[in-house]
Amino acid sequence: MKGSLIIIAFFVLGIICGHQHLLPDSLNVADLSFYALCALMFFVGISVGCDPKTLLSFRQLNPRFALLPLMTIGGTLAGCLVVSLLLPHRSAADCCAIGSGFGYYSLSSIIITEYKGPAMGTIALLSNIMREIIALLAAPLLVRWFGKLAPIAVGGATTMDTTLPIITRYSGKELVVVSIFHGCLTDFSVTFLVTLFCSL
Incomplete structure (x- = not known):
């Protein structure tokens, strides 16, 4: 929980710095975010690669885990x-x-x-940010109450990048490949599903 709170604290600090214009205008924040994400993924990869048991578990992965993204999509839409x-x-x-x-x-x-329109776009922005924050903050509680797959389902499309370190920590390294696969598939579905429902 402490690690999640630190991440959220840095997020809030970033909002304050951006709002108060504390960073130089010449700094390209988009590029900086991309490089930070790449570094994060690199270190997660190192932690996975250094553990031969984790790599072995990828080969022994239960094919039923492939259904998790479909359950996440179906459960989210049912909740909506x-x-x-x-x-x-x-x-x-x-x-x-x-x-x-x-x-x-x-x-x-x-x-x-x-x-x-912008009103709906703002609601979507806040809703999806809240989903990511809940995955970051509540991961240990979700694992305790609902099992190791719960933080992955809650994280949605973020499980292959921003929430992956938290999921790795609380759900275990053996579920890293499940988390990445889940994130890729849900990420891929966003464009199609959002466009579909906006067109109805």
């Missing part, structure tokens, strides 16, 4: 349909479009803004 019943001013398609971001806020919010 339930939420739409509680929000009469929002259609089921709108709620499903927002949920179909699966934590990929940078892409889904842009698509939704183009189709539905």
Whole structure:
């Protein structure tokens, strides 16, 4: 939990620095974020590669884990349909479009803004950021209450990058390949599903 809180603290610090213009204008934040993410993935790769048991577990992976992304997508959309019943001013398609971001806020919010306007785009941005933050903060509790696959399902499309270190720490290195596969498949589905529900 302490590690997750540190990550969130840095996120909040970044918001403050950006809002107060504490960083030089010449600094390309997008490039800096990309390099930081690459470094993060590199060190996760080192930790996985140094453990021969983890590499062996990739070969022995149960094919049923391939169903996890489909269950995440289906469960998220089912939850969105339930939420739409509680929000009469929002259609089921709108709620499903927002949920179909699966934590990929940078892409889904842009698509939704183009189709539905800035208000819906902002809701999508906040909703998907909250999904990622919940995965970061609640990972140890999710593992304890629901099992090792729970943080992966909650993380959605972020499980192949930003939430991967937390998932590796609390769910175990043996589920790293499941997490990456899950993130890739849900990430791939975002464009199609968000566009589909925005078009309805």
